[in-house]
Amino acid sequence: MQCRKSKYWPSQAPTPLALTRSRQAWYALKDCSHLGSQALRIAGITSTGSSSDCGTAHAPHRDTEDNNADTPFDFTPENYERVHAILDRYPENYKTSAIIPLLDLAQRQHGGWLPLAAMNKVARIVDAKPIQVYEVATFYTMFNREKVGKYFIQLCGTTPCMICGSEEIKKTIEDHLGIKEGGASQLCCRC
Template identity: 65%
Template sequence: MLARIVATRLLDIRQSLRLTPQAARSFSTALNYHIDTADNNPDLPWEFSAANKEKETLADMISCRYAIGDAAYHFQYEPSIKWLLDVRVALLVSMGEALAFYSCTVVKEIVSHYPSNYKQSAVIPLLDLAQQQHGGWLPVSAMNAVAKVIEVAPIRVYEVATFYSMFNRSPVGKYHLLVCGTTPCMIRGSREIEDALLKHLRVKRNEVTKDGLFSVGEMECMGCCVNAPMITVADYSNGSEGYTYNYYEDVTPKRVVEIVEMLRKGEKPPLCISMAHKTQNALSVDQKEEILLCMENQNLLHVGILIPAKATDMEMQMTMLGMKRG
């Protein structure tokens, strides 16, 4: 009750400021509040699905995750493409930790990675799992369920969910289009990119199209400043099987509309990996085959820890260097 009163008061204060449209656009993400609606209120029953509660062996989870095309916990890639591995997993995390942390989707397995007196450390992966189960967004009842699992007050979970923009606290489309709004992309025309998407889809920011397919939001820097402007497509079309974040760089208003229409037809737009085109010293076919052989020798092709689809030459070289050192 107190949280609702505070949220209502904050909304009143914001409205009293009478922000101009341009000033309102400067906020990186919309301020979402927990409002008592039919699809989002604390009284709605919510719990993790039976499949997410079951205890599975790590090997079973790896094969299951890889079978449906998942390469990592947060970032998943097309299984039909040979270059599948998330280079960050291979280089930044040890093999054992990478398999354990990036492959688990089961509640008990996630919690087991933390000391019993630090259960709250599992809040982010559990929120991610809940969002995946609930079609791409987190109702307040799902956050309450996470709080119950890690034995903390619900407000502690709300604090995390409201801090990270990758947690959606209102319904999103099956394809949630996120426009980078930070300085390099803004200078390169991100506002025009967002305007083109909103006009084409006939929605406002964070609204869902009538067919439930699309929504448009904004995200902070996604690390592609050299190829600004860029957008990310959060693809929730696979439901509980998982979701992907696909980056599209050097986009134009025309290009983002083309991406939308391809997604509408059920097609997968080619990723815009501009770095590959700009690299002067391209890897030869023999060098790429050598990397694949190295990966096969370390059984990396069978566990979903590969390099990104259509990897850039720089990423390939980093992967090669990391494996040889290992």
Template identity: 55%
Template sequence: MLPPAARLAARRLLGLASSSASEAAARRLAPSPIAASSCAAAARGSVPSSRPFSTALNYHIDSPENKPGMKWEFSEANMKKVKEILSHYPSNYKQSGIIPLLDLAQQQHGGWVPVAAMDAIAKIVEVAPIRVYEVATFYTMFNRTKVGKYHLLVCGTTPCMIRGSREIEDTLLEHLGVKRNEVTSDGLFSVGEMECMGCCVNAPMIAVADYSKGSEGYTYNYYEDLTPKRVVEIVEMLRRGETPPRGTQHPERKNCGPAGGNTTLHGEPKPPPCRDLDAC
């Protein structure tokens, strides 16, 4: 026989459980907003043009240039890099090299990774293809659709946003005549968003992944302390095949130092006295 307090607690728990079950049943019976909108669109004879963003990152739809069964292999030069990468891991843990191999495949394939490349990597590391798919869909730095030869990534995290990263992105999109993640008609540029890249003190900033020279000439550079005017100048330099100076674009700054130079720490700093145990 349970004491009165225990019986009361049990009745409350049963009440909560039955309430939760009723709510869950109601949710199952009610149509979801996405399903309802899809049905309405089908009734009108139209199909929604895009999926919710969170699911679009994980879906794959076969296309003539991106579907399983297509032939894809690393170049002879990159196969040497593949062997070098795998040499860092025990022979029974080849799958540990999936991330660097995906990165190498992306460089070789012009900035994006097709399903056929993922299948090729699965064979190399001797795992089921799904093990490579789940890595490629988890990390957003792996592009699974075409990008420009110069993929411009605007930092959208708080410090850069406060310092004007939205204006930088809007300027890029307007200047290039594209939307985010679209490629310009000449195939040169695309604009995406990246989370914090560690240069908050030089905000706002962008990274430029340069796939114009293949994996042998691949570069990934930061351009910091940007203004809308300066970011357009950088784009036009890239268009002309020039190499913009990387790092801070502020004329009075050196690396992450203050404008005009350091005001402190001009000499060798003195060690704290507590390092000398006898002096303490």
């Protein structure tokens, strides 16, 4: 497919979810490699890699020993009380509205990341198809589908934040901690 100018201005850009549902729009933007990652950001996709690599936001799940559908996961008794309190906020026929707070609860219980088994548990609790829960978990950057460190630093990569200096902040953090983007540090503090 040849590159063509986007018909959207930044304020009219489709959401990432709309782009993933429209293959034509996704590939039209992805093939515009000469425009760089800015073209992807304008469309609402944050790219952490090259212009042809759309980062890990839409990376497929790969079963591992500690992250697969057969790995046991259940909420603690205290968190089951929270689950019931969360579900009580919504009408019976809108239980799927509780997906985000339940995923957050599962992630907090599981040490800052969200295993596949936890997403399946949330799907059973709200009577939803697992894919509906996976869509939410993969769409929002606040959900980590892989293990993260005790302190997890995220920086905004949108155009307004980059204009305001997010690249300099990123470089300062990398220099201070001695790591690169996506890396981990074993240091407690270098203050």
